[in-house]
Amino acid sequence: MSEELTNDANDTDRVSRLSTASPDSAAADAVVREYEERYRGPREEKPKRREIPRSYSTLRVTDDEKLWAAVAHGSIWITAIISVITVGTLVPVSVFIPLVIYFLFRKRSDYVAFHALQAFVLQLFGTIGAFLLLVVGGTVWAVGLVIALLLMVVLIGFILVPVWGLVGIALLLATALMPLASLLYGTIATIETYNGRDYRYPFISRWVDRQLAGGFLNIV
Structure with a gap:
């Protein structure tokens, strides 16, 4: 009986020694990890899957869709004419023409x-963007000019x-070119989309x- 108790105690002690990592073993593992990080570099996490933009094929686009896409892009001429006639007072209304077209067709085509939303962003850039650049940039330029005069x-x-x-001249040129560039791109897009090409x-x-x-527009 005493021999069996002695054997059980020895077995328990042996299992305890095997299940507990020795200091030498832990040190060896640390050396291995250091070696892997030094010569192989840290493990890189897989990048998150990015959203893939949808493609807009023109193979099955109807003539009606081509026409409305062209109207959305061509509405920049309406904005340009209205801005000249009304001295820009009705521009905040006319720039929303492409956005109205977008909401009419966002579940149909x-x-x-896509083209209506492109046209809307372009018109914002060429009108409100140019206006903000003129106001904010002009204010900063005026303050800088006063400081420069005082430093005389x-x-x-x-x-x-x-x-x-010269900075002021560059600011005026940039403000003037923004609407002109928008009008040029809008005209090209009107012609391209009317002919069934995805501009x-x-x-x-x-x-x-x-x-x-x-993005947000996909769930609205």
């Missing part, structure tokens, strides 16, 4: 919805005033594509 007391202003004048604005089209594929 991906092609029209210490002579450095004689250098800053001409330089700041995409630089930068704008990619953002619109992502919004329609997995």
Whole structure:
């Protein structure tokens, strides 16, 4: 009986020693991990799957869809004419023409919805964007000009005033070119979409594509 108790105690002690990692074993594991990180680099996590923008095939686009897409892009001419006649007072109304077309077709035609939203963003860029650039940039330029004039007391202003004048000219040119560039791109897009081609604005089209594929506009 005593021998069996002794054997059980020995077995328990042996299992305890086997199940408990020795300090040498833990140190060896640490060395192995350090070696792997040093020569193989840390383990890289797999990147999250990105939303893939939807494609808008023109193979099955009807003539009606082509027409409405062209109307959305061509409405920039309505905005341009209204801005000249009303001195810009009705521009905040006319720029929403493409957005109305978008809401009319967003569940009926991906092609029209995509191009209408492109046209809306372009008109915002060419009108309200140009206006904000003129107001904010003009304010900053005016403050800078006052500072440059005050610095003429210490002579450095004689250098800053001409330089700041060139900055003002560049600001005016940028403000004037934004509507003209928008009108040019809108005209090209009108012709292209009317002929059944999937025209995409630089930068704008990619953002619109992502919004329609997995962004806020896809769930509204």
